[in-house]
Amino acid sequence: AKCHNMQRSSTVGGVSLVPRQRAGLARQAATLVAVAVCAFAVASYYQASAANVGVELLQENTAHAKHAVHRAMHKAMKVVTKSSKLEGEAAAPAVVPAAAHPEGDDYVAEVGGATVWMASTVIFTCGLIGCLFAGFLFYTVSQVSLDSTVEEGESATEVAANKESDEELKEIYEIIREGAQSFLWAEYQICFIFIVAFGTLILVLTSRVSNAVGEGEWQWNIGALTALSFVVGGLTSILSGYIGMMVAVFSNARTAVCAKKLGEAGWTASFNCAFRAGGVMGYSLVALSMMILYILALIYREIFSKYDGPVRSVDYKTLFECLAGYGLGGSSIAMFGRVGGGIFTKAADVGADLSGKVIGVGGQKLDEDSPFNPGVIADNVGDNVGDVAGMGSDLFGSFGEASCAALLIGASCLAIEEAGWIAVVFPLYIASAGLLVCLVTSFLATDIMPVRKEEDIETALKIQLFVTALLMTFVMYPITLFCLPAEMTILGVSDTVTPLGVFLCIAAGLWGGCAIGFITEYYTSHSYQPVRDVARASETGAATNIIYGLALGYQSVILPVVIISGIIFLSFKLAGMYGVANAALGMLGTLATCLAIDVYGPIADNAGGVAEMCEMPSSVRDKTDALDAAGNTTAAIGKGFAIGSAALVSLALFGAFITRCSTNMPAEESLTIKGVNLLSPIVFSSILFGAMVPYWFSALTMRSVGEAANTMVLEIARQFAESKGENSLGKVAAMDFHQRQKYKAELAAKGEKLVKPDYERCISISTQASLREMIAPGVLVIVTPVLAGALFGVESVSGLLTGAIVSSVQLAISMSNTGGAWDNSKKYTEKGGLNGYFPFRDGDPDFDEEVFRKDAENHNGNGCLKQKVNYGSTDTDRTDIKEWLEDLKEKDAARFDKIMAGEEAVTTTDGRKTIYAGKKSNVHAAAVVGDTVGDPLKDTSGPALNIVMKLMAIISVVFADFFMSLNHGNGLFCAGELPGGCF
Numbered sequence: 013a014k015c016h017n018m019q020r021s022s023t024v025g026g027v028s029l030v031p032r033q034r035a036g037l038a039r040q041a042a043t044l045v046a047v048a049v050c051a052f053a054v055a056s057y058y059q060a061s062a063a064n065v066g067v068e069l070l071q072e073n074t075a076h077a078k079h080a081v082h083r084a085m086h087k088a089m090k091v092v093t094k095s096s097k098l099e100g101e102a103a104a105p106a107v108v109p110a111a112a113h114p115e116g117d118d119y120v121a122e123v124g125g126a127t128v129w130m131a132s133t134v135i136f137t138c139g140l141i142g143c144l145f146a147g148f149l150f151y152t153v154s155q156v157s158l159d160s161t162v163e164e165g166e167s168a169t170e171v172a173a174n175k176e177s178d179e180e181l182k183e184i185y186e187i188i189r190e191g192a193q194s195f196l197w198a199e200y201q202i203c204f205i206f207i208v209a210f211g212t213l214i215l216v217l218t219s220r221v222s223n224a225v226g227e228g229e230w231q232w233n234i235g236a237l238t239a240l241s242f243v244v245g246g247l248t249s250i251l252s253g254y255i256g257m258m259v260a261v262f263s264n265a266r267t268a269v270c271a272k273k274l275g276e277a278g279w280t281a282s283f284n285c286a287f288r289a290g291g292v293m294g295y296s297l298v299a300l301s302m303m304i305l306y307i308l309a310l311i312y313r314e315i316f317s318k319y320d321g322p323v324r325s326v327d328y329k330t331l332f333e334c335l336a337g338y339g340l341g342g343s344s345i346a347m348f349g350r351v352g353g354g355i356f357t358k359a360a361d362v363g364a365d366l367s368g369k370v371i372g373v374g375g376q377k378l379d380e381d382s383p384f385n386p387g388v389i390a391d392n393v394g395d396n397v398g399d400v401a402g403m404g405s406d407l408f409g410s411f412g413e414a415s416c417a418a419l420l421i422g423a424s425c426l427a428i429e430e431a432g433w434i435a436v437v438f439p440l441y442i443a444s445a446g447l448l449v450c451l452v453t454s455f456l457a458t459d460i461m462p463v464r465k466e467e468d469i470e471t472a473l474k475i476q477l478f479v480t481a482l483l484m485t486f487v488m489y490p491i492t493l494f495c496l497p498a499e500m501t502i503l504g505v506s507d508t509v510t511p512l513g514v515f516l517c518i519a520a521g522l523w524g525g526c527a528i529g530f531i532t533e534y535y536t537s538h539s540y541q542p543v544r545d546v547a548r549a550s551e552t553g554a555a556t557n558i559i560y561g562l563a564l565g566y567q568s569v570i571l572p573v574v575i576i577s578g579i580i581f582l583s584f585k586l587a588g589m590y591g592v593a594n595a596a597l598g599m600l601g602t603l604a605t606c607l608a609i610d611v612y613g614p615i616a617d618n619a620g621g622v623a624e625m626c627e628m629p630s631s632v633r634d635k636t637d638a639l640d641a642a643g644n645t646t647a648a649i650g651k652g653f654a655i656g657s658a659a660l661v662s663l664a665l666f667g668a669f670i671t672r673c674s675t676n677m678p679a680e681e682s683l684t685i686k687g688v689n690l691l692s693p694i695v696f697s698s699i700l701f702g703a704m705v706p707y708w709f710s711a712l713t714m715r716s717v718g719e720a721a722n723t724m725v726l727e728i729a730r731q732f733a734e735s736k737g738e739n740s741l742g743k744v745a746a747m748d749f750h751q752r753q754k755y756k757a758e759l760a761a762k763g764e765k766l767v768k769p770d771y772e773r774c775i776s777i778s779t780q781a782s783l784r785e786m787i788a789p790g791v792l793v794i795v796t797p798v799l800a801g802a803l804f805g806v807e808s809v810s811g812l813l814t815g816a817i818v819s820s821v822q823l824a825i826s827m828s829n830t831g832g833a834w835d836n837s838k839k840y841t842e843k844g845g846l847n848g849y850f851p852f853r854d855g856d857p858d859f860d861e862e863v864f865r866k867d868a869e870n871h872n873g874n875g876c877l878k879q880k881v882n883y884g885s886t887d888t889d890r891t892d893i894k895e896w897l898e899d900l901k902e903k904d905a906a907r908f909d910k911i912m913a914g915e916e917a918v919t920t921t922d923g924r925k926t927i928y929a930g931k932k933s934n935v936h937a938a939a940v941v942g943d944t945v946g947d948p949l950k951d952t953s954g955p956a957l958n959i960v961m962k963l964m965a966i967i968s969v970v971f972a973d974f975f976m977s978l979n980h981g982n983g984l985f986c987a988g989e990l991p992g993g994c995f
Contacts, residue, residue: 119318119325120429127432128313135306135437138444142299142604145451149288149295150259156266156285158182181626184389185265188618191393191775192261196401198783199352200250203345207246210344210794214337214970215239217798222676222976229977237315237334238970241308245341245412248304249405253349256293256404260396260611263289264618271619271635272628276464282635283463283472286615286643287608291454293404294607295447301408302443305338305415309437328423328436333672336420336969339413343963346402346409347793350959351713352786353402354952356778357394358717361951362944363724363774364391381621384745386728386769390778392621398951399614399647406959407607410657411600413966415439417664418593420969424503424671425590431497438495442518442597445487450604453480466635469642470539473609474530477649480602481526488522488601489515503671503684504588517583517591521598521660524579525653528572532652535568536644536832538840542568547837547939551850551929554941557837561942565830565949569822572652576659576821583660589667596660599653610650613643627749641839644832651828651955658958659821665965666813672972673806673981681991688810694987695811698800702815702964705796706823709789709960710953716785717948723777731769739767748898793960797967801975805983807990809968809975817961824957831950834942841939844874846929847893852917854925867924874930876920890921893930 122128159178219235263285270281312334316327364387367378378385381392418439422428428435456479457463457472492515500509534540538547542564549560583591600606620636674682688695735741739759744767747755756766801809840846849868851859878890901908910916914934917925929935968975978984980992 118327118329120328120426121320121323121325122432127434128310131434131437131441132306132310135440135444136303138447139299139303139306141451142295142447145454146292146294146296146299150292153259153263153266153285153289153292156270156281158185158265158269177626177628181265181268181622184622184625185261187389187771188264188392188396188622189261191389191772192257192396192401195356195393195397195775195779195782196254196257198779199348199397199786200254202783202787203246203250203348206344206348207243207341211239211243211246214242214340217971217974218337220977221973222981234330234334234973237312238337241335241337242341242344242970244304244308245338245343246345247341248301248338248412249342249345249349249408252293252297252301252408253345253401253405255296256611257396257401259289259292260400260615260618264392264396264615265622267615267619267639268623268626268628268632268636271623271632271639274631278631278635279464279466279468280462282616282619282639283469284458286612286619286639287457289615290608290611291604293400293611294604295451297404297408297607298411298443298447298604301342301411302415302440302447305335305412306437306440308335308338309419313433328429329420329675332416332420332423333969333973336416336668336966339409339416340963340966340970342405342412343409343959343966344790344794346405347790347956347959347963348786349402349405350398350956351402351789351952352782353394353398354782354948354956355398355713355716355720355785356782357391357398358947358952359720359724359781360387360390360394360774360778362717362721362947363387363728365940365944365947366721367725367728378745381624382745383625383627384741384769386731386771387724387774388621388625389771390724390774392618393775394778395614395618395621399617400611403610403650403955404607406955407600407603407610407654409959409962410596410654410661411443411603413665413962414593414596414600414657414661415443416966417661417668417969418590418597420668421588421590421593421664421671425500427497427500434495435497438492439594439597441491441495442488442594442601443603445491446484446601447604449484449487450480450602450608453483453605454608466638469638470533470537470646473612473642473646474533476605477526477529477602477609480605481522484522484601485519488518488598492518500587502588502590504584504667505586509587509590513586514591514594517587517595518598518601520579520582521595521657522601524575524595525599525602525656527575528652528656529649531571531575532568532649532829532832533646535564535829536836538641538836538845543833543836544840544845546833546942547840547846548849550837550841550846550935550938550942551927554938557834557938557942558945561830561834561837561946564833565826568829569825572656572825573821576656579656579660580663589664589671592660592667593664596657596664599657599660606650606653609646613640613647616640616643627752637839637843641836641843644835644839647832651832651950652825654955655821655824655828655958658824658962659817662813662817662820662961662965665962665969666810666817669806669813669965669968669972670810672969673976676976677981678991683806683810688807689989692807692989694804694808694989698804698808698811699815702812702817703819705792705812705816705964706820706957706960709792710823710827710957712785712789712792713953713956714948716781716789717952720778720781720785721944723781724774727774727777728769731773735767739764741767741769748902789956793963794967797964798971801968801971801983802978803983803985803987805979805986805988805990806972806975806981807988808983813961813965813968816964820957820961824954827949827954827957829950831946831948831954834939834946835950838936838939838943841929841936842931844877844893844930845872846935847874848872848876848920848924848926850927850929850935852914852925852927854917864924867922871920871922871924876922877918877926877928878921879918893918893928897928 158181215235218238219230219232221229221231221234267282267285270285271278273281312331313326316331317324364385367385367387381388419437422436422438453476457476461472461475463469463472492511496511496514498510502509535542538544546557546560546564549556579595580592583595616636616639620633620640623632623636670683674684679685690696732741744752759766797809797812800812848871851864874893877893879893879896880890897908907916911918911928912933914927918928920926927935975981979986979994981990982988982994986994
């Protein structure tokens with residue numbers, strides 16, 4: 013009923029009535045007055061009781077009730093005093109002028125147009141600067157040529173080989189680009205259909221609202237504006253994902269080219285290329301999403317405005333209730349992007365890993381990203397559509413929902429409304445400031461402290477994140493003091509809320525996010541003991557590796573949940589749900605930097621794949637592997653940020669849902685005053701059901717990955733089985749680089765080409781599987797809160813959200829960290845980190861396990877396994893174990909196989925007999941099994957769970973009025989216990 017005042021009045025029986033009065037003016041006024049009198053009596057009684065016995069709980073309830081009564085009494089007075097006028101007769105004067113007491117109804121008089129002008133200038137200026145900086149970064153990346161430069165001293169043969177490698181690189185680049193575009197177009201076609209269909213449902217259901225006396229009525233303008241917000245949010249999410257994917261594809265080959273440079277120049281150029289490309293997405297996404305949301309807010313401000321002479325009054329609450337559809341649109345598309353992209357990438361990744369590294373194809377195990385593995389291109393395509401496009405849509409959804417929650421809750425605070433537009437849109441100032449802070453600090457990692465060696469990578473990224481958070485803290489304090497009123501009364505807080513309290517909430521979210529990120533790094537980086545313990549568990553096979561990984565994931569939940577709980581407690585005590593929403597925005601304050609770091613990882617991973625497929629020098633792959641390993645850790649840090657912010661956003665949206673449901677309830681009976689009864693049968697049963705939903709969702713997504721990966725393995729095996737003759741996949745894959753180049757020249761002389769796998773078939777398998785399988789999980793999450801609210805009422809939805817949030821947070825953290833630990837334990841194994849740790853047990857009675865382990869702590873890695881220069885040589889000089897093994901493979905394949913199987917010892921430089929634990933060994937195969945189990949955990953189900961809780965919460969907020977219109981919020985089955993009963 014909030015926007016009826018905006019429509020033209022109608023005449024009935026000679027009396028002009030505003031639309032709000034059509035439901036029955038007398039009944040409405042009488043009801044509101046009665047509610048106000050009763051609520052005031054209750055508040056007075058509580059106050060007297062508190063004065064007598066000094067019970068703090070009653071004092072808090074008094075403050076809440078008085079605030080609600082204050083709004084209700086003025087609303088009733090406004091209806092009675094401005095109820096009607098005869099045609100041609102002047103309106104009866106109000107008891108209190110609207111300009112003096114704008115809280116007389118849902119419309120609040122604006123302080124002045126200057127505040128709107130100032131807010132618009134700040135937000136649009138910051139947004140445009142962000143877009144321009146993203147363009148500058150893209151231009152910088154585009155200056156990297158895909159053609160190799162001729163170095164001084166190169167022979168004609170080397171120049172020709174480089175040219176041939178460049179042509180192959182361009183060909184692979186085009187295949188990856190076309191595959192990613194094809195998948196996104198197919199996925200977005202489904203998303204467009206969903207936007208139209210679900211947008212229509214939103215239009216209809218959100219038009220059914222509860223009026224001032226709790227009766228349902230139709231307000232099509234509310235539904236239309238909410239649906240418009242949903243459509244805009246969905247399209248912006250699609251744009252965000254597409255920008256990220258195109259930039260990632262554009263830059264991966266260029267990162268590989270940069271890694272070809274020798275020495276420090278190669279490390280600096282490759283890191284800068286990947287990091288700047290990530291920044292293109294980070295700055296453009298934050299800037300565009302912020303400006304589009306603000307433009308919608310300005311448009312809706314005009315719609316929900318009315319004038320009393322020169323004074324403009326705005327219905328902020330209804331404005332931001334309609335604007336909540338923006339967050340719903342972003343989160344809905346993010347669900348399909350995360351799930352669809354996650355199924356695509358992990359089906360290809362698991363399929364390619366199993367067939368190449370564990371099962372073996374063509375009679376041998378293939379290197380990661382071997383150009384003769386048919387699933388390798390699909391894997392690289394998946395890195396872009398899942399880890400970049402899906403993640404971009406996900407974090408856009410987080411930003412949109414956090415902003416909408418803070419705006420909506422802030423609009424329920426009278427002091428914020430009266431302070432003017434700057435205070436109302438304060439949440440967008442956090443994003444604006446964050447954008448500029450991230451821009452200023454972005455030069456730290458690329459120019460001020462550039463990466464010059466492998467050890468610099470993680471240090472540069474962590475310093476970047478830390479300094480950004482530090483500077484953001486200093487910037488937000490004066491902004492908070494300037495924008496917000498000196499004192500605010502917020503439901504849920506017994507004391508007066510101050511700007512300092514809100515700032516502390518923002519700071520808690522900001523630093524809590526950093527703490528979660530660094531804790532996540534500790535549990536997922538192979539620089540620390542937990543991941544190394546998981547890797548060492550591979551000595552006895554894949555089972556122990558998996559057991560250790562699961563234990564690590566469960567243990568890694570403890571500290572992040574403690575931190576999130578502390579942030580929630582502090583924020584709620586200081587500023588209620590408004591504080592929680594701003595804490596979420598504080599955690600997302602460094603979103604541009606977090607996105608740049610997140611996208612950097614998949615770009616480096618893709619660059620490594622491209623380098624290996626083009627058979628570039630091993631030094632190139634060494635650089636890209638190091639970049640990728642750091643990227644895995646930083647991606648895990650980003651997932652920690654996303655999960656933590658999702659928990660806070662979901663709770664803030666839950667608070668917005670309760671606030672919105674309480675709007676037309678009696679003040680003393682509203683959910684904001686009485687709360688939700690945990691022991692109510694419908695609430696408790698809904699909590700259990702809600703806690704089950706994330707497991708149901710995870711089961712659907714993980715099974716989908718497993719089925720698609722199985723199909724992928726069978727397809728790869730089919731291609732190898734059907735490729736026969738000398739020029740077959742199996743024969744060519746078995747050759748080393750030099751043999752393959754020689755054979756390739758022989759074929760060229762005959763006018764033939766080297767055999768290549770059917771990459772397109774594997775891309776098609778992943779595409780079809782992901783598009784088919786992403787529907788069921790999405791429908792589960794979207795439909796569940798709608799059905800719960802419609803059938804069982806808002807109390808059921810409250811329980812459902814509580815269970816889903818609590819369950820999703822724990823499950824998402826453990827899944828993401830378990831998968832990240834398994835992935836980096838595999839990389840630790842591949843770089844030779846386990847060599848020297850595992851004794852070769854030949855029954856020697858003098859073997860001392862304790863002494864061996866002690867020596868292993870001092871002598872480990874590839875360096876402790878240096879062997880004689882060549883197999884059979886008497887030269888005392890030693891060479892790297894990998895080179896020695898390559899020589900051994902060519903001269904004595906049988907002995908090579910025994911060493912890989914752990915059946916023959918390799919002697920260390922200090923004389924110990926050990927099992928080889930590097931690439932292609934049995935230990936490595938066990939680590940790969942753990943990694944493949946973790947792939948759907950960390951890249952499909954885990955990251956999507958933060959969308960589960962956010963999407964369920966925002967859907968509940970958007971449909972809150974519809975739920976309240978059904979039997980006073982008790983649902984069609986009247987399962988609730990809210991006042992009003994059933995019609």
